[in-house]
Amino acid sequence: MPEGDTVYLVGKRVDQALAGKTLLRGEFRVPQLATVDLAGREVLGVGTVGKHLFTRFSGELTLHSHLMMDGMWDVNARGARWHRPAHHARVILTAADVEVIGFRVHDLKLVATPKEHDLVAHLGPDLLDPQWTEEHAARAAAALAADPARELGLALLDQRVMAGVGNLYKCEIAFLLGVTPWTPVSEVDAARTVALARKLLVTNAASGRFTQSTTGHLDRKRKNWVYERTRQGCFRCGGKVLVGTQGHDVRRRPTWFCPKDQAGPYPPE
Known part of the structure; x- marks a missing residue:
């Protein structure tokens, strides 16, 4: 399982790729979210808490994900060839110039942004919390x-x-x-x-x-x-x-x- 700093850097990379952009495609390839379409939503940003990633969209909607042992978020130019097998893709987020694919990402959940904390309330203090005291x-x-x-x-x-x-x-x-x-x-x-x-x-x-x-x-x-x-x-x-x-x-x-x-x-x- 990745260390917390790896997850933090993955989140930062996805944030730099998508924050402030409107999705042209927002597709899920998991049964529980297969009917959800995020196209038209703006990506507000990506944050991490420990080993959990939160991708936030307009309309107070957040996607929660976890890398576990084998997950990864890949950032490509739009239309570029994927670096991993397509059957491993579970999330596809496409903007005008970039495509971000979640390969084998786990614990995918869509929640109201104000409810994010409920998913990580069991965790101890995040060692990479910028507000650490x-x-x-x-x-x-x-x-x-x-x-x-x-x-x-x-x-x-x-x-x-x-x-x-x-x-x-x-x-x-x-x-x-x-x-x-x-x-x-x-x-x-x-x-x-x-x-x-x-x-x-x-x-x-x-x-x-x-x-x-x-x-x-x-x-x-x-x-x-x-x-x-x-x-x-x-x-x-x-x-x-x-x-x-x-x-x-x-x-x-x-x-x-x-x-x-x-x-x-x-x-x-």
């Missing part, structure tokens, strides 16, 4: 610390704690804190953890790039500390990076860590 930080820290025995990695992925962290940032945040993702939440500073998570997401979102770096380097082999570094080794010490699994069922994720630089429990190899 100390109150947001305190809420997220309190939610993180609320279950002291919970594994840190599982708590970080819980969007009800704070919205935006995915598996990459989960691994990297734990590394930067010096603990394994299986460490109980009680053994970390909750406020520091929230501040670190926000710093990483804000920095990468501000870069405008879809490739995240947690080390400050852009080279593919140097951009992360431990995430997907089983071959290269730990970027800090050069030692062996191990990978285990964390979570169960659909929440099960591969989890990278350095046993030398990270203290705490981890599964046997």
Whole structure:
């Protein structure tokens, strides 16, 4: 599932392509919305909350979508060849000069714009909220610390704690804190953890790039500390990076860590 900064950048790209333009075509290829036609509506803008996208139209109408594991919004010049199979298209939004296609996007819902919040009311504070305040930080820290025995990695992925962290940032945040993702939440500073998570997401979102770096380097082999570094080794010490699994069922994720630089429990190899 994409990280929150990836979703933010997707939303920004779609907003730049469509905001202020009137749709010539607004077609859905999902059963529940198949009869809806958005042609003639102006696109007012696109916003994100955590990993949720909201495309807003005139007439106080909003389209909600989620990328999940395989969704993507593609921006093309009008009439250009699509980069993905047509049978994967679920939304087609066409203006005079541009066409935006939602491929394999999920949780599609049309709601009254004033009701948007109902779809994300269960989420914790959005780490990329432009109106972020100390109150947001305190809420997220309190939610993180609320279950002291919970594994840190599982708590970080819980969007009800704070919205935006995915598996990459989960691994990297734990590394930067010096603990394994299986460490109980009680053994970390909750406020520091929230501040670190926000710093990483804000920095990468501000870069405008879809490739995240947690080390400050852009080279593919140097951009992360431990995430997907089983071959290269730990970027800090050069030692062996191990990978285990964390979570169960659909929440099960591969989890990278350095046993030398990270203290705490981890599964046997």
